[in-house]
Amino acid sequence: MAERLIRVVMNGVTGRMGYRQHLLRSVLAIRADGGVVTPDGDRIQVEPILVGRNRDKLAKIAADHDIAEFTTDLDGALADDTATVYFDTQTTSGRKKAILKAIAAGRHIYTEKPVGETVADALELVEAAASAGTINGVVHDKLYLPGLLKLKRLIDAGFFGRILSVRGEFGYWVFEGDLQPAQRPSWNYRAEDGGGIVLDMYCHWNYVLENLFGKVRAVTAKAVTHIPERWDEQGNRYDATADDAAYGILELEGDILAQINSSWAVRVDRGELVEFQVDGTHGSAVAGLFGCKIQPRVRTPKPVWNPDLPTDQDFRGQWEQIPDNQEFVNGFRAQWEQFLLDVDAGRPHRYDFAAGVRGLRLVDAALRSSNEGRRVELPGG
Incomplete structure (x- = not known):
């Protein structure tokens, strides 16, 4: 049995939804259980890198949950080639700019919805992700x-x-x-x-x-x-x-x-x-x-x-x-696990940016x- 590590830049987890559902009940729960088991019996482990605007809040979350890395420098986090996935759960107004940066850095993208404030925003992300060949997914927790x-x-x-x-x-x-x-x-x-x-x-x-x-x-x-x-x-x-x-x-x-x-x-x-x-x-x-x-x-x-x-x-x-x-497992975690499996296998995620466009x-x-x-x-x- 082989184990592979996916490092995820998580932006916005000081907010209620990002912290409770995505960090605690999804990513950290997956980490605590030893990762996600692939169909062939391997394991995909996940490691979060926290990004946000408030360094003190990030430091406390990192200390409370044994997270090694946190930063207020999104550009610096995206420059780390070992972090292959970017996750966005900021307020909607800041989402498009950050995701475009992550796509330009060659990262696979998983994001809360809505993917942008307008249909035009979402279509821009679809085109950018397609050009870069990055796997992308939008939260469909329900x-x-x-x-x-x-x-x-x-x-x-x-x-x-x-x-x-x-x-x-x-x-x-x-x-x-x-x-x-x-x-x-x-x-x-x-x-x-x-x-x-x-x-x-x-x-x-x-x-x-x-x-x-x-x-x-x-x-x-x-x-x-x-x-x-x-x-x-x-x-x-x-x-x-x-x-x-x-x-x-x-x-x-x-x-x-x-x-x-x-x-x-x-x-x-x-x-x-x-x-x-x-x-x-x-x-x-x-x-x-x-x-x-x-x-x-x-x-x-x-x-x-x-x-x-x-x-x-x-x-x-x-x-x-x-x-x-x-x-039944937590719905947010269930989709996280599916997205990580898709990234590991190099295949498209079913609920992608195009699904986000339809929502908008x-x-x-x-x-x-x-x-x-x-x-x-x-x-x-």
Whole structure:
């Protein structure tokens, strides 16, 4: 059994998502378990090199987790030819410039989404990566969630018959920051810093929809800013210039209709923070982050509308939970492992920059739909 080492420049891991999901629960977890096992029994070990703007934060993370190298000099880190992979989880506004530097240095690229602030940004990255011949990937973590993996099993088994519609509900109340500290960073609510729930979440919805049900052909959406003022990490009031909620109807190939509500200004009354209900001719399912419950055609109740009497049916009790039947690993880690295997084998990653472009095309179409008050078709729709 041979062991090979992949050194990864990780930019932006002082942020919440970069630190918890990508560094702790993915890269360091892989390192602690001895690396990723290849199909032929070899092992790929991973070693992070931390990059960021705050040296003190980087030093603390490095000391806490036995990481040998950290720096505030991105150019210097990219000049190290032993570091063959660059990972970006900065704020969206700084992503394109850093990734272009990494491509120019000949590095393979793995990045959070969105890959840029505009479709033009993303296309520039696609062209640069293709010219350089670098393997590139965009985080598609939700496809690896237990609930959606169970949903994919149902789809592949033909459980639904003909799929008619998808209804997605996502969101929770993000505190304004005055009475209680906000649980999301303030830049998320400033459009000038790359914030906005459409830019953030519609990239997710695009890859979820196209990989489970079909590509998005058209969208009708309304994006709004429900909470116009918030308080930042230092307790300073600021104007929220980015959309914090979006309500969309998406038309998919195969004549499937999807309705998705996304909001950081909603209080949760459902089992999980995100849930998708899929209705088909032969059955329905509701999938969240972890759970997935079903109601097949032969067990569908026959309610009758009667506004004069309270219902005697326990509708939520009429669904059956799908068993796990397998051990699910952290979704972020699962894709990291796949990307490292692809780099080691020298093959393209399935969820590449082109997938990131499609996500941004949906973002662009949804925002145009909202601004112009009309249905917008996507390219190829």
